[in-house]
Amino acid sequence: MSEAASNPDRDVRAKGIDYITMSFLILTPVIGIVGTALYTWLHGFHLWMALLALGMYTAVGLSICAGYHRFFSHKSYEASAPLQLFFAFFGAMAAQNSILWWSSSHRNHHQYVDRDWDPYNIRRGFWWAHILWIFYRHDAPDAEANAPDLVRNPIVQWQKKWYRAILIAGGFGLPTLIGALFGDALAGLLWGGFLRLVVIHHTTFFVNSLAHYVGEPTYNAEVSARDNWGVALLTLGEGYHSFHHRFPADFRNGIRWYHWDPAKWFIATMRMLGLAGELRSATPPQIEQARMQAELRGLETKLAASQTELPDDVHRLIADARQHLDDALTLWRQHIEERARDASSAWRRKRAAAHQHMREARRRWRAARSMALTMG
Ligand SMILES: [Zn+2]
Ligand SMILES: [Zn+2]
Incomplete structure (x- = not known):
């Protein structure tokens, strides 16, 4: 930690480009958008394709926002084991690394926001914060130091071990299987696998780029985090980011009832069902x-x-x-x-x-x- 503070000129690009990750992040939008459009144009559109993409987007997106982010990274409420398993399973399908890696990096983002040890430091530019930072090789974040609670969590460890298998079998195999049940396996893979993944990727990336770029610094003028309802619409409620950086342990990001924040509504629903509790909020x-x-x-x-x-x-x-x-x-x-x-x-x-x-x-x-x- 002290090394981080005393090393403002850390060269985050030192380890070079991770070509596999970079190719994956460039190819998935080509397949997901161009491929899906072409295939659907040639073979026809059916409602189940859109519903499959939307259903998987919702399950995976909420697992990132309400799970990876608000539960595992910030502990803004307590989640039961079945709910944690849901987050672990669908969250892996977002292809954003394991809970442990994601949450430990995210805790660094909050601790060192706008500085070099912030992995998606907006001061390096919009595109750096959005996607370029992922193109580079990174050392795994020091989870022992900033996420010992997650290191001890058996569900987190289980997900870390099986992360790739769940990503492939669940993120791509499952939609292919569902497509096959409707008579078109490839359409299932394209809509529920690739297109859905591209949308999830860039909506999450917007939280690191747009939410530190456009809007009002309502709660903290010192850091780049911004509140913007338009960004909230794009990101399942994560656009009230100035509030979030000021009160990261609050289970809400949009605090008014009319603020678009599906992750907050999902968490409140889980409490009603007895699957979550101890929702924390600022007074x-x-x-x-x-x-x-x-x-x-x-x-x-x-x-x-x-x-x-x-x-x-x-x-x-x-x-x-x-x-x-x-x-x-x-x-x-x-x-x-x-x-x-x-x-x-x-x-x-x-x-x-x-x-x-x-x-x-x-x-x-x-x-x-x-x-x-x-x-x-
Ligand atoms: Zn942020
Ligand atoms: Zn956060």
């Missing part, structure tokens, strides 16, 4: 506080550039807003304790009071910001 006052801090940082940068001094009125409003947020945080903590004890219905009043303080904080903060912006 509303914590989220409001993070948002205000990020906006304040942005405002300070803007004002520093125009060399404007803030008048006392603005400072007072900001201090008031902070005070209300502190009060809201205290009340929310009490609300959680009281609800756990289930002593009375007092927790409802505490929650209402916390929300009231949050509204007051927001009102003062908005006034301070508009006052400061008219000056700057």
